[in-house]
Amino acid sequence: MTYGCIASMKTKPGFRDEVASLLLGAADGLRGAGCDLYLVGLADDDEVTIWVTEVWRSKEHHDASLTRTDARTAIGRAMPMLTGDFTKQELSVAGGLGL
Template identity: 30%
Template sequence: MYGLIGKMLAQPGKREELLAVMMEGQVPMPGRRSYVIARDPASPDGLWITEVWDDRESHAASLHLPAVQATIAKARPLIAGFGERFETEPLGGIGI
């Protein structure tokens, strides 16, 4: 499996709007086992996104799906930048 944990930073005061866009764009995707969006309690503009995929290729392919492209286009003006990004090798757990 392939995992990603990344921090996304919203434009100041736009976190809830960005969160709404990210949440409404959720659709089933081939190879995706888990996708969690969380507010960063230590940052008023931060979000953490945790993903688990069957493999790296499934994640890469997802970026070309029309639903993902539409979400990216809608979210882009609300994103100030990105923070830490970690790749992981999930071994198992509940929900994956």
């Protein structure tokens, strides 16, 4: 089964759209790195939480992607806008519709 990950992060007030744009910009290069899904969602019940659901061919592909220059640049730009509140749930993908 392929590797999945559901993560959340909280931004400082007023910065959620900018962080979401950074994440979406970095997503462009992920397909070639082994990513099949990279979904960015904004929590409906507050103004600061972002949820990201990812599916990768393997955990190794995911981990390697974090060393990419574009990923590191995006992370570096986003970090000052984040509070440091993160959650992360690793998954084995059982399947589904739309992958």
